[in-house]
Amino acid sequence: MATVDIRAVRKTYPGLPFEVIKGIDCAIADGELLVMLGPSGCGKSTLLRMVAGLERISQGEIAIAGRVVNDLEPKDRNIAMVFQNYALYPHMSVYANMSYGLRIQRLPKAEIDRRVRDAAAILELEPFLQRKPRALSGGQRQRVAMGRAIVREPDVFLFDEPLSNLDAKLRTQMRVEIKRLQQRLATTSLYVTHDQVEAMTLADRLMVMRDGVAEQIGTPMEVYTHPATVFVGGFIGAPAMNFLQGEVAEGGAVRLPGGVALPAGTAAPGQAGRPVTVGIRPEHLAPAGEGVPGLPVTLTVDLAEALGADTLVHGRLAGTDTSLIARLAGHVQARSGEAMALTVTDGAWHLFDVESGRRLADTVGRLAKPAA
Numbered sequence: 267m268a269t270v271d272i273r274a275v276r277k278t279y280p281g282l283p284f285e286v287i288k289g290i291d292c293a294i295a296d297g298e299l300l301v302m303l304g305p306s307g308c309g310k311s312t313l314l315r316m317v318a319g320l321e322r323i324s325q326g327e328i329a330i331a332g333r334v335v336n337d338l339e340p341k342d343r344n345i346a347m348v349f350q351n352y353a354l355y356p357h358m359s360v361y362a363n364m365s366y367g368l369r370i371q372r373l374p375k376a377e378i379d380r381r382v383r384d385a386a387a388i389l390e391l392e393p394f395l396q397r398k399p400r401a402l403s404g405g406q407r408q409r410v411a412m413g414r415a416i417v418r419e420p421d422v423f424l425f426d427e428p429l430s431n432l433d434a435k436l437r438t439q440m441r442v443e444i445k446r447l448q449q450r451l452a453t454t455s456l457y458v459t460h461d462q463v464e465a466m467t468l469a470d471r472l473m474v475m476r477d478g479v480a481e482q483i484g485t486p487m488e489v490y491t492h493p494a495t496v497f498v499g500g501f502i503g504a505p506a507m508n509f510l511q512g513e514v515a516e517g518g519a520v521r522l523p524g525g526v527a528l529p530a531g532t533a534a535p536g537q538a539g540r541p542v543t544v545g546i547r548p549e550h551l552a553p554a555g556e557g558v559p560g561l562p563v564t565l566t567v568d569l570a571e572a573l574g575a576d577t578l579v580h581g582r583l584a585g586t587d588t589s590l591i592a593r594l595a596g597h598v599q600a601r602s603g604e605a606m607a608l609t610v611t612d613g614a615w616h617l618f619d620v621e622s623g624r625r626l627a628d629t630v631g632r633l634a635k636p637a638a
């Protein structure tokens with residue numbers, strides 16, 4: 267078991283005019299599962315591969331179990347990596363696939379056998395040990411790939427989108443299995459995905475990345491309830507957070523388009539005239555008259571999507587061009603052109619600086635900050 271320390275790490279590739287990783291710091295605790303999440307090309311795989319030793323670190327350092335590994339070969343880092351493309355040897359049995367790395371290391375036969383059987387038991391692969399990969403389902407193959415990593419008894423697991431080749435149902439199953447496995451083995455893990463649900467459910471902590479920068483590192487709930495930037499607010503949560511242009515008025519009230527205003531004390535005092543971006547999550551809009559205390563707004567409905575459990579109502583803040591999406595209960599009906607009276611849950615708004623996109627102040631009301 268081990269900690270992983272990423273200190274002021276930067277990466278440039280020869281011939282690329284920009285830095286791919288622009289100075290990332292993160293201390294991952296022993297046994298922790300850190301998920302790296304972000305859009306395609308933001309540098310997730312690059313960061314993971316630097317931890318693995320498959321890419322050089324241009325600046326900064328990475329330590330595993332307190333030992334700086336910048337100049338260590340991958341094989342000397344005691345890590346195990348599971349990729350999206352799990353590349354099993356087709357001509358070898360499951361047993362041979364799982365034991366391959368250990369045989370290369372020339373471990374004693376009895377030790378290899380113990381490790382393979384332990385891993386097979388954990389992964390429920392015992393009935394398949396003599397089969398070839400082609401006679402396995404996608405999920406079973408993925409478990410063999412996991413087994414190959416487990417038998418190495420590494421200090422750290424590195425996962426790069428290990429589930430993205432699986433269909434949606436299998437992905438959900440494997441997600442739960444990975445979580446269970448990681449809790450049971452308590453092996454420090456770094457896990458790359460661009461699937462939000464995977465990220466939210468697996469992570470002890472999330473690193474939300476954008477263009478080589480860690481925009482926010484925190485527990486999934488911290489990131490969800492207190493996004494540090496407009497980008498994080500918009501990236502986490504589906505449908506995405508609504509953003510409105512606001513302006514601070516006297517007493518820290520915030521004027522929104524269409525004559526609506528967030529109450530006094532929402533913004534810090536003495537900022538009258540300052541433009542702000544206001545974020546409101548779709549689930550923090552509810553039909554008026556349901557007794558939820560909050561701010562009344564009127565939505566001019568464009569269209570409604572009935573998803574069963576929920577209905578997503580798309581529209582505009584009445585009398586404006588400001589688009590809003592409300593996530594309402596499945597039984598709610600809405601017709602195009604209709605004016606719908608809604609309530610924004612009290613305090614469920616987020617204020618961001620217009621220029622930097624950074625979170626301005628903690629909102630009052632029901633969005634209490636979770637205990638750290």
Ligand SMILES: Nc1ncnc2c1ncn2[C@@H]1O[C@H](COP(=O)(O)OP(=O)(O)OP(=O)(O)O)[C@@H](O)[C@H]1O
Nearest residue numbers: 279282286304305306307308309310311312313460
């Ligand atoms: N070997 C390389 N040489 C030059 N540029 C590279 C190399 N590998 C990656 N890059 C560039 O570095 C940036 C980050 O790539 P990376 O693979 O880390 O992204 P990612 O976040 O894993 O994306 P995805 O979600 O698509 O897998 C991209 O702009 C990519 O084009």
Ligand SMILES: [Mg+2]
Nearest residue numbers: 310311312426
């Ligand atoms: Mg990648």
